[in-house]
Amino acid sequence: MxxxxxxxAYLPSRVVTNEELAAQLYCEAGWILDxxxxxxxxxxxxxxxxxxxxxxxxxxxxERAGAxxxxxxxxxxxxxxxxxxFPGPASGIAHALSVDGIPAIDLPVASAGGLFGxxxxxxxxxxxxxxxxxxxxxxxAIVSRHPLERGVAPLFGxxxxxxxxxxxxxxxxxxxxxxLHSDGAFAEDLRLGWDAPLEMNGRSVILHASRKIxxxxxxxxxxxxxxxxxxxxxxxxxxxxxxxxxxxxxxxVDAGRFYSNIRRYGNTSSASMQIAAAEWWKxxxxxxxxxxxxxxxxxxxxxxxLLARAV
Amino acid sequence: MDNKDRILGIVRKVSTKTALPAPDESLFxxxxxxxxxxxxxxxxxxREFGIKIPDSDLNPRKFESLARxxxxxxxxx
Numbered sequence: 001m002x003x004x005x006x007x008x009a010y011l012p013s014r015v016v017t018n019e020e021l022a023a024q025l026y027c028e029a030g031w032i033l034d035x036x037x038x039x040x041x042x043x044x045x046x047x048x049x050x051x052x053x054x055x056x057x058x059x060x061x062x063e064r065a066g067a068x069x070x071x072x073x074x075x076x077x078x079x080x081x082x083x084x085x086f087p088g089p090a091s092g093i094a095h096a097l098s099v100d101g102i103p104a105i106d107l108p109v110a111s112a113g114g115l116f117g118x119x120x121x122x123x124x125x126x127x128x129x130x131x132x133x134x135x136x137x138x139x140x141a142i143v144s145r146h147p148l149e150r151g152v153a154p155l156f157g158x159x160x161x162x163x164x165x166x167x168x169x170x171x172x173x174x175x176x177x178x179x180l181h182s183d184g185a186f187a188e189d190l191r192l193g194w195d196a197p198l199e200m201n202g203r204s205v206i207l208h209a210s211r212k213i214x215x216x217x218x219x220x221x222x223x224x225x226x227x228x229x230x231x232x233x234x235x236x237x238x239x240x241x242x243x244x245x246x247x248x249x250x251x252x253v254d255a256g257r258f259y260s261n262i263r264r265y266g267n268t269s270s271a272s273m274q275i276a277a278a279e280w281w282k283x284x285x286x287x288x289x290x291x292x293x294x295x296x297x298x299x300x301x302x303x304x305x306l307l308a309r310a311v
Numbered sequence: 312m313d314n315k316d317r318i319l320g321i322v323r324k325v326s327t328k329t330a331l332p333a334p335d336e337s338l339f340x341x342x343x344x345x346x347x348x349x350x351x352x353x354x355x356x357x358r359e360f361g362i363k364i365p366d367s368d369l370n371p372r373k374f375e376s377l378a379r380x381x382x383x384x385x386x387x388x
Contacts, residue, residue, distance in 0.1 A: 185367060202346045203339065203371040210350040211369070242347050 002122035003171025004308055005130070005164040008061025009278035010053050011265060012044040012158050016140075025150045032154040037241020041157025041266030043140040050079045051089040053160035054136035055096045057271075060278070061132065061162035069097045072164075073129035075104040076121055078113025078270040080192065080299070081137045082106075093134060103128070110190070111237055111298025113270030114161060118294065119178035119306055121165035129167050135271040136160035145197045152198055155240070157266035161274025173286050173310045179220045180304035181212070190299040209243055209297040214250035216305040217295055224307060228253045230291055233280060237296035238262040238272035247295075270298065286310035317359055318380050325351040334378040339371070349374060356380070362387045 017040045018029035033039055044053060054077060062068065075097070077090035088106030107113045107120075114135035121131035139156035143149075165175070186208060189201040213236070221227060228251035236244055241262050248255040259280045268275060273296050286292060290310040297303035312320075315334075322332065326343045338344040344352060349371060357364055364387070373383045 183366065186369075201371070203349055204369070206346040207350050207353065207369050207371060208366070210347075211353075212366070246347065246350065 001168055002125045002175045003166045003169055004173040004175060005067060005166050005171040006061055006065030007274055007278035007281045008057045008059070008064055008162045009275040010056035010060065010160045011275070012042045012048055012053070014043045014045060015040050016043050016157070018154065021154050025148055025153060027150050035242070036155055036266075037260075037262050038154065038266045039263045042159055044138050044158040048138070048158075050082050050136045050138050051092045051096065053138070053158065054079070054089055054093045054134045054162070057136065057160035057162040057274075058093065058097060058132055058134050061164055064281075065164045067130065067164055069099050071130045072097070072099050072102060072132050074102055074121070074124060074131040075099065076107055076117040076131060076133045077104065078107040078109055078117050078133075078135040079137055080108055080110035080113065080269055081139050081142055082108070083138070083141070085194070089136065109270060109298065109300065109302055110192070111239065111269050112296040112300070112302040112304065113298070114273045115237070115294055115296035115304055115306060116180060116302065118163055118165060118175075119180055119304065122175040122178065122306075125165050125167040131165045132162060133165060133274075134160065134162045135274050137269040137271045139267070139269055142192060142198050145195075147197065149197060151202055152200055155267045157268050159265060159268040159271050159275050161271045161278055163274050163277065169311070173292065173308045176224060176307040176309050177220060178304060178306040179216050180302070181216060182300055182302045184300065186301055187299070190301075206240070206243060208301055209239065209303070210246045210250070212301070212303045213247045213295050213297050213305075216303055217251060217293060220305045220307050221293070226291065226307070231257065231293045232290040233292055234258045235273060235277045235280060235292060235294050237298065238265065238276055239267050239297070314381055314385060315377065318356070318377055318384065321352055321355045321359060322377065325355060332377060335376050337375055338377070339375065356384060360384055360388065
């Protein structure tokens with residue numbers, strides 16, 4: 001048994017509109033909105049890093065959870081856009097939070113890393129106590145690489161999210177269960193080499209995501225005798241509004257149950273789910289009895305879902 | 312109705328285009344299917360032909376044209 005004590009997020013201040021990108025990509029701003037549901041995204045400044053954004057999200061998370069750095073027993077950091085090969089951002093973030101000495105582990109899992117981190121923390125909290133799960137991405141540094149891809153560059157933005165997972169029932173929302181899956185058969189369909197542009201077979205990614213996400217959610221809910229209709233809110237990786245709408249349709253629930261902020265932030269890869277959760281947690285937030293379903297899909301492919309219940 | 316006509320009916324159902332694609336014409340390049348119409352079409356094919364397409368076969372190239380779709384579907388029947 002593990003519990004969620006709270007979420008935090010950080011978004012850089014610079015807003016990049018579709019109009020600004022359309023001029024560079026020789027396309028219409030309206031086309032970007034039509035194919036993605038994205039109107040604008042945030043880009044980090046030159047002095048902002050994966051680690052610095054992760055620290056900012058973590059600090060907000062701890063403040064909202066009423067916890068201090070001394071309460072943390074482990075740090076898990078998801079990022080697919082770290083500025084260097086190694087070390088990853090986890091140890092630096094732990095140092096900045098003044099928790100040197102505890103294990104700080106990197107999870108380089110694009111898009112689904114925030115979900116995988118939460119699911120792993122739910123199990124590891126029995127050993128390590130409070131675990132801070134951070135997902136931070138500076139995707140602008142990747143999608144700005146030339147040649148600019150019209151089908152990729154407008155989709156992504158920067159930001160960070162954080163979640164504090166506690167042992168036992170020490171939190172307002174208990175984690176009921178999770179399902180995680182990986183399949184390397186299509187690993188080449190979404191990949192990022194060192195210093196190379198991001199390569200994405202969009203048809204394959206959308207085809208698999210539109211089937212695997214609802215399948216994982218149904219698998220998880222079925223294990224616990226629940227249906228999608230019993231879920232108060234779906235907090236899903238914010239990849240594409242059209243994808244979220246299709247997942248809702250596959251589960252036969254109203255798309256309004258899927259919290260969405262993709263219009264404002266674009267796809268912030270593994271950070272997006274926790275950024276969405278931080279916003280929803282603040283307003284309207286969980287009420288006793290609410291069932292909350294998290295879900296994500298990303299490069300690898302890796303995908304899964306996590307079920308939580310407000311107590 | 313033969314398989315070819317059943318497949319054509321599905322493509323026309325999920326596509327925004329009303330013209331008839333040639334058997335070997337790329338449904339993607341010609342604009343009959345986009346990334347989001349593809350999963351819709353695959354779901355419709357499963358329902359129409361009463362088959363379950365495994366994840367390992369979810370390669371867009373298998374569904375590139377009417378001829379490829381027909382070949383794949385008939386291999387699963």
